[in-house]
Amino acid sequence: MKAAGVSESGAPYDLPSLWEADGAAPSIARWERRRERIRESFANAVYGHTPTGGRLDDVTVVSRRADALGGSAIRIEADLILAGPLGVRRASLLVYAPVSDTPVPAFLGLNFWGNHATTTDTDVRRSDAVEAVAKAHGSPPTERGSDTRAWPYPLINGRGYAVATIWYEELEIDLPGYADTGVRGLFGAPSGLGQPAWGAIGAWAWSLSRALDALGAIDEIDQTAVIAVGHSRLGKTALWAAAQDTRFAGVVSNESGCGGASLFRHVGVEDIRVITTARPHWFTPRFAEYRGADHLLPVDQHQLVALVAPRPTHVASATDDPGADPYGEFLSTLHATPIFELYGSAGTAPTDLAPPGADLATEHALRVPYPTPGVRVGERLSYHLREGRHAMVEEDWRHVLDFADQHWTNTG
Template identity: 40%
Template sequence: MAATAEDRSREINYDESKVGTYVLPDPLAFADGTPVKSPEDWTARRRPELAKLFESQMFGRLPEAARAVKPRCVVTSEAKDALSGKAARRLVDIHVGDDPAAPAIHLLVYLPANLEPGRRVPTFLCLNFWANHAIADEPGIPLSTRWIGSGAPAGVVDNRATEKARGSDHMIPVERILARGYAVATAYYGDIEEDHAGAMKNGVRGLFLRPGQVEPAADEWGAIAAWAWGLSRAMDYLEAAPDVDARRVALMGHSRLGKTALWAGVNDPRFAIVISNNSGEGGAALSKRNYGETIEHLNTSFPHWFCGNYKAYTGRPDALPFDQHEEIALIAPRPVLVVSAEEDRWADPKGEFLAAKAAEPVYKLLGTDGLGLDTWPTPAIDSLSRGTIGYRYRPGKHDVTVDDWVAYMDFADHHWNIRR
């Protein structure tokens, strides 16, 4: 008989003495056990081998039709005097299919005001949870008509937005980001696929089903892979935008969207920096470490997030042929920043740090400095480390704060040699 939600909650461990022992797979060993000895070994053989493993057993592979998509990007609105003159605002519809009923990704872009002609600015790209109208209280941003999940900050009735939802999302402090000289690009993750188990038919995964197919195969993409695919379609637009420095696009994601950002970073080398904020199980935290959220919880509460093959590891984390330090390693040698919060025990902050540390040998093999920390730091607002693998451990809960954004921008400044 399946365990109830109450039973599962009792099984969650928050006691370090009960973590137990576990063995992490070596990212620098081929599947046959032979060692990876050179950067060429990693790039040509081990990295593809490992990426394929994550794809087939966790996130799911993309259908060939999705891989072949060339999106059609249409600028639908531009305002030079947005945010009381502090910004230029651009709305872009990214069409990923020819069917008029196919979902479109609505990208909201804010640029610093009065950019000189020909100037290209570094940009932060992120998906948002509550739709674009919640990012800023501006009537020029259309109210989303998509399903919006429970937990929205304000103005959502029966999973639909009302006018009261405008400007209700605090997670992207646009004006603070613009003041540092960065642009912001964001889209609602529900434009790509809504976040509930029955949403596939209305999202991009439904769009790419083969004739006669009613659901993805066991090794085909789950929702997280679909959201990551959508981020790459947003990058397709940013790469062509005349005022975006496409060589300096930092990808940020929080919680489930932090899991998404990591997988998007693995698959798309155009993201110059990848930032995981409180991504936890299935994100930056080690799965084999018995602490906080579990694979069982992911597959029970969010069965649509990962591919069908991932269900085989429910209650069996020791059977996983990989762990999350290897996903971080797949982003190497590009900078990656892992951010943890002291009160967010569900996401296992220590497990996030240990995963970042265990990815270090790959970064060092590729000639970078890796994490550069040997011990888990105490939480402090200014605890940001700026190695090629960065780590920040702050007080507080599962959230995105203004101080987090200051850290993201400090990290980007450092790695892009931006002097203030």
């Protein structure tokens, strides 16, 4: 069962089916079996296999301030010890939680520039890795408060949610050649016969799961209501983490683009050749075998989004972000909607386009109006388009919080 049609760019696209071609009717039981095979296909062809034998060894709260953000929040810093068969690695977790009598839902995501960059609080620690990372990139060290636009803690806390974050390059430097000195260096070569090695996205996703483990030690957070969140490459990371770890209560992908929410088979600026040339270390080496042959990839990203079902999932795009292929991201949510409907939930596609669970024909998807910027569409699976460039800003967070309010009780 495949759907064929024409993309906005005029190129036809033909998606792999959500199902095996055995003629059986869609059902939840059948999808639960199918899901494991699709996840295995993503590991084999795109992200690599996450090795076993890793764990969170220790969580140490190193500071706790009860009067953060003018007295409206509690700020916690904790050291995590991530362990694998070949060693350990330390990472710093920063948490801002609203003052509450009960544990609250939380967003958990990796940040780009360091925990100290997400806040103007002068006593938030600056990672010891800042200079080494800056030297590796040939750029100046990141400054305190330089990334607050992406992390509006007062807004999020004010709506009743906590936020927890780790600097992604404290886990592994985002350049080729640093696998052995990062999280991947805690593990040896893949132990399974024929299992492809994991890329940096896999390592960052594994680390998100270890951070989720750590949140069990933070009394202010409801560990059963933790939503993975990420922007750009870290949105790819959040999706892959949530697809593998069902403990994540939901996921938010902001402008994750190629290798994230956007369809490979929808013609955009980035394709497998472009992304594996620019960022080969993000993926398993096997992924590069599909350069110039995106249509032969055994999976596509609507299936990745569907792997998270029935957990709440939000995908966000920006109008001036061709690299992330915003229309391809929206199409991905349309084609994933049938699986959410199979569980009795609504997605972004009109319910009359296909029976629950059935593949949505591409010609039907292309007739669905593209959402107006500033308007969120969908329910359990939802989407918004923001006017502007590639970023995660307060407007995105307001849509995310409205989405979260539909699914989690909070104190806001």
